[in-house]
Amino acid sequence: MSALELSAVTKSFTMHLQGGLRLPVLNDVTFTVAPGQCVALTGPSGTGKSSILKLIYGNYKCDTGRILVRTGDDLVDIASARPRQILSVRQRALGYVTQFLRAVPRVSALDIVAEPLVTKGVVREEATIRAKDMLRRFNVPERLWSLPPATFSGGEQQRINLARGLLPEHPILLLDEPTASLDAHNRAVVVELVRERKAQGTAIVAIMHDDDVREAVADLNVDVTRFAIAA
Numbered sequence: 548m549s550a551l552e553l554s555a556v557t558k559s560f561t562m563h564l565q566g567g568l569r570l571p572v573l574n575d576v577t578f579t580v581a582p583g584q585c586v587a588l589t590g591p592s593g594t595g596k597s598s599i600l601k602l603i604y605g606n607y608k609c610d611t612g613r614i615l616v617r618t619g620d621d622l623v624d625i626a627s628a629r630p631r632q633i634l635s636v637r638q639r640a641l642g643y644v645t646q647f648l649r650a651v652p653r654v655s656a657l658d659i660v661a662e663p664l665v666t667k668g669v670v671r672e673e674a675t676i677r678a679k680d681m682l683r684r685f686n687v688p689e690r691l692w693s694l695p696p697a698t699f700s701g702g703e704q705q706r707i708n709l710a711r712g713l714l715p716e717h718p719i720l721l722l723d724e725p726t727a728s729l730d731a732h733n734r735a736v737v738v739e740l741v742r743e744r745k746a747q748g749t750a751i752v753a754i755m756h757d758d759d760v761r762e763a764v765a766d767l768n769v770d771v772t773r774f775a776i777a778a
């Protein structure tokens with residue numbers, strides 16, 4: 548039983564500012580991810596790795612193909628789902644950690660980390676306790692917890708982003724370069740947390756440029772070059 552199944556997915560972009568020029572990017576993307584499995588998307592820059600994560604999350608709409616996401620006993624096809632359905636699947640089943648934190652002005656780091664748990668129905672006190680544990684694991688100094696992260700360093704912001712994305716135990720997790728600005732110590736924290744999530748049955752699709760991290764967590768490498776359409 549797979550947690551996530553992409554079959555025959557194609558994607559092109561239409562450049563409206565260039566007279567509707569069509570830019571085909573991905574063709575026949577087909578792979579599955581089982582619960583507890585980590586699939587790493589590999590391949591050179593510009594082949595379409597981030598686009599695949601955005602297609603799974605429903606940020607991009609594919610031209611053809613199916614993207615089946617399991618939520619409990621249901622399978623939802625993100626490719627044809629309505630926006631409301633996509634939002635509901637995200638809330639119940641999909642975590643997506645992008646490279647950059649989108650900090651909300653005047654919201655503290657602690658609340659930013661706790662918020663996805665509150666949205667999932669965890670009472671705020673409990674969510675706050677778990678958010679603090681996560682911030683500690685990522686070695687974010689306590690003096691920063693009550694501050695909005697807009698002025699934090701790149702690595703601090705990435706750790707807030709990771710703490711926020713990894714805290715809810717989603718059945719499916721999408722990671723886009725989770726260790727890009729981290730030092731060795733915090734990279735090890737990411738490896739440990741990804742392994743924990745795998746042991747809990749989370750299906751993971753990740754882009755990881757750091758070879759050591761990828762080798763430590765990935766069960767399968769999917770080379771996106773084979774789906775890429777040369778420009």
Ligand SMILES: Nc1ncnc2c1ncn2[C@@H]1O[C@H](COP(=O)(O)OP(=O)(O)OP(=O)(O)O)[C@@H](O)[C@H]1O
Pocket residue numbers: 560570572590591592593594595596597598599
């Ligand atoms: N919203 C968009 N509009 C137009 N073109 C896009 C869009 N998003 C991605 N592309 C194009 O699709 C191709 C694949 O981009 P993508 O970011 O998925 O590659 P990638 O493999 O993740 O690259 P990198 O490793 O450099 O992050 C690129 O040529 C990019 O310019």
